[in-house]
Amino acid sequence: MKLPGPPRTRLLALATLVMVLPMAARALLGWSNPLGYLSDLALGSLLVLLLHRRPWWLALPLLLAWGGLWIASAELVSAVGRLPVAADLGYLFDPQFMENSTGGGFAHAWLGLSLGAGLLVWALSRWRARGQRQARLPYKAWAIPAVLFGAHWCSQQLAPSDAEQWRQYNLPHQALSAGVGELQRRAEGWLGQPAAPTPLPTAGLTQHDLTGQRLLAAPGKARNLLVITLEGIPGAYLRPNRQALHSRFDDDPMPNLGRWAERGMNTPDYVLHTHQTIRGLYAMLCGDYDKLANGTPKGMELLTQQQRNQACLPAQLRQAGFTTHYLQGAGLRFMAKDRIMPHIGFESVHGLEWFKQDNYLAFPWGKDDRAFFEGALDYVGQLQQQDRPWMLTLLTVGTHQPYSAPADYLARHATAKQAAVAYLDDAIGAFLDNLERQGVLKDTLVVVTSDESHGIDGVRLASSWGFNLTLAPDQAQLPHIKQGTYGHIDLATSLLDYFNLPIPVALGGRSLFRTYDSGREMISYTNGMLRYHDGQGVFTECDFQQRCRRYASQGFIADRAKYLGPADSSLGQQIDTLATTLDQSLLHTPLNLRYQFGGPSAIQLQARINDDWADNLIGAQYLEMPEGSRTRVRVKVRALDPQHAAYIRLIAKEREQDVPLGLPEEIRVTAAEPLEMEFGFDNPTVRKAFSFHLLGYGGGEVEVSDFSVITALPGEEEPLEDFADSQAEQSS
Structure with missing residues (x-):
């Protein structure tokens, strides 16, 4: 390979690596956005100026870290629809976690190969130019990244974009912007800024509301309760939800579950409040918002409580005479589910160790979905033989990255993620069919939902869009589409209301089995965005720099919303303070x-x-x-x-x-x-x-x-x- 003009080639190779390749990768990944290209040019030009004349032993580690962040961004966006946050970055350097999460490979292996090839060309150009004096770039060249970063900042201030963050920023630029924003907020505190704005009220978010009119004339007919939690599935995957919200997402990745959704009560505007399984389980089972930011999950904090845990759904049903059971397809000890689940009232808690049958395919996190649901069917059969009513909560793991699926599924779908979702769809479809065949649905209330959303590229609010499919023996009295905004905060209150059991004061939320004439507040923190609906038609979305945008939206989840303009800084502070207050609902010291x-x-x-x-x-x-x-x-x-x-x-x-x-x-x-x-x-x-x-x-x-x-x-x-x-x- 002949490289003309070693000194110039060295500069050209560096510019190609840090400017041309990222923009080409952005286009190939489908992340095209003017702000994203501007971000890549700004960071790339800064790297060229910083590294052009630096020794290789200083430049190489920085370039490797930069390349690693690009690969991390591509992989996490592909897997769960969000950019990495600081807490995620360490996973990149844990080979065991990466092997489990990627299955030994990457969704975008070409990106690593391309960056590696660019790095090799840069290294060769440096080797060819060794001993030759490199011309100093003019000082005025530093104006280039300054102007580019400034243009990006101005565009965000004057006309904030609602595009996903990975379309607007590369990861180092986002981290730099977040750091500058945090420094600015601290400086304002040091300089003694005006008093904090009036805090937003919390009652609508923390207190349960049973003022609505009952859908059922009497307590529900079901004797038992089955809650099925599907790993990472967004609400857009169910056909009735897409149709009700007029979603432009027209794929149908789960037709079997959609077939069952046509027979049940669906809640299209159903909000997931956070990422991470343990946080989703806590919200849905204990009627409280988990941390709306990073921090110790409230499920763990609950281990220090000997009263609040008794308000959780399993404990309440156990007091009412139910036997309570929890079964998941992975080991229990990670995130302390072996201790949290008994603490909130499950008397029988089982994980991977319970299953006797082999997997149908190798999956690093536990049971594949077909094997899991076959085991779960046996578990339900055992419960049906007892005299007491029962509650069983199931949690799948098969649609966690690396999204394993059998070869024939992989052959029929474009990505492993789509294949894994199709495999889950067939497994749960067969499971529900068998429950009906065995007569379980005649006396069992079945709720199908998800712990979190792995997102859908290009679908608005997909990272917060959950679903709640309810199959009840008294289905004829329930609507096919449940109007209104609901979320995991409502599930425990709703199920206790169905069985006509007392609602503990500590539980928040509305009942899905009632109709309400008024809107309600709702909050969520997913994909690095803090989102708040005031219940009066205004939806506010704040990014990592507390820049907030306001929209006219009747509900929380919507395919489109009318942009009302940027919110003032006081509203961003109010919403951030509200989230902090909710975060501290368990521990105050x-x-x-x-x-x-x-x-x-x-x-x-x-x-x-x-x-x-x-x-x-x-x-x-x-x-x-x-x-x-x-x-x-x-x-x-x-x-x-x-x-x-x-x-x-x-x-x-x-x-x-x-x-x-x-x-x-x-x-x-x-x-x-x-x-x-x-x-x-x-x-x-x-x-x-x-x-x-x-x-x-x-x-x-x-x-x-x-x-x-x-x-x-x-x-x-x-x-x-x-x-x-x-x-x-x-x-x-």
Whole structure:
């Protein structure tokens, strides 16, 4: 390969890598938007100026990181329809997580190959120009990125775009803009800006509302309750929802579920409040908004409560005489579902270990959907044989990336994601058909919904668009389309209302089994956007810089909405303050940051550690520690099998980056020599997305009887012994 003029080629190769390739990739990915191209040119020109004369050992790591962010953006947008946030970036550098999430490959492998080829050409050009003096670029060239960044900023201020963030920004530019915005807000605080605006009222979001007229003349006819939660499925996938909202999305990826939706009650304007499974489950089962930003999931915070958990739907139904059951297709320990689910009232909680039948295809996260629903059908059959009414909540995992599907499905669909959705559609269609054939639907209320939305490129609000399909024995008294705005906040209240059971004061939401004459407030935080509907026809959407746009929209989810113009800064502050208030509904002081992730159950060890995520022995993930606090941890592990020694390793990660704790690399544990360890660390700044990974191997079983985590401000510490004793008393 002959490269003319080494010094000039070096500059040309760098410009091609950081400016031409990103814009070409944007076009090929279908992200075309003038602001996106402007963002790529601005960042690319800045990189050219920064790296043109820098030594290779300084330029190469920066270019590798830049390329990694581009690949991360493409993969996450393809998988779940959003750009990475800071908490996601560490996943890129965790090979085990990436292998599970991508199935060993990438959705856009060509992008990595293209960037790699561009990087190689740049490296060759530098090698050819070694020893030759590089001309200094004129100082006035720095005006180019300044003008480009300025033009982007001005366009956003004068005419904000409602296009998805990945169409308007590349990831480094977005992070830079967010940092500048945060610095500006802090500076305003230091300079003593005017008093904060009047806070928005919270009553409409936090209190339940049963003022509507009942749809059913008497308590529902159903004896049992089945809640089916489908991983990541948007509301647009159901035909009645698309038709009711006149959606321009005209694909039909789930015709079998759509066939059942034609027979049930559908709620097209159904809002998902956040991303992440544990947050969706908490909202739908406990009638409360989870964190409308990053932070410790409220399900984990609930572990510190001994009253609020009793208001959750499973606990209420259990008090009413139901047997309550939870079954998911993955392991339970990640995100502490092995502890959260019993705590909110499920008396039987099962994960991957419950299933005896083999998978139909290899899937790294657990059961494929066909195998899962076949097992779930057996579980329902067992429940039908008992005398008491039952509640069963199901959670699938098959439509989590890497979207595994059989070869014949992959051959019929353009992407693995579409194939996985089709495989799920066939599996749940067969499951519902079998329930009807066996007579289960005659006395069982069935609710089909999703935990979160993996989004749909080009569909407005797809990341917040959920669905609620209700199949009831008294279906004739229910409308086919349920008018009004609803969301996961309403599910627990709705189901208790159906069974004519008391609604705890702590639950929020309206009942899906009532009609209301007035609108209602609704809020959600997905895809980095904080969205609020005031219940009076105005929908506001605020981005990561608290720039807000106002729309005229009767409901929350709509295919189109009339743009009313930008909102003033005070409204953005009001909505942000409202979200912060809702985030603090459970914990009001750092003194409550006390967690116990240990328990008496036996845990089977693998012969070796395969995965930091799947093999985690505890569920202490995504914790938040306040600035200036100190965290103390106590761990007790013992081997249950005298014939096997266990080898235990404890690592910590903040935003998935390893945090050195000064602990031994590996600790040998036996029945006669258990592990007992205490340590602590300071939190000079706020820590978010902090996770403990307790790993073990060696065969046999172990018991993690104690994994206490207490975070407190100086002078307010509680002895670990007192905390452990109180937890033991509560669990006994």
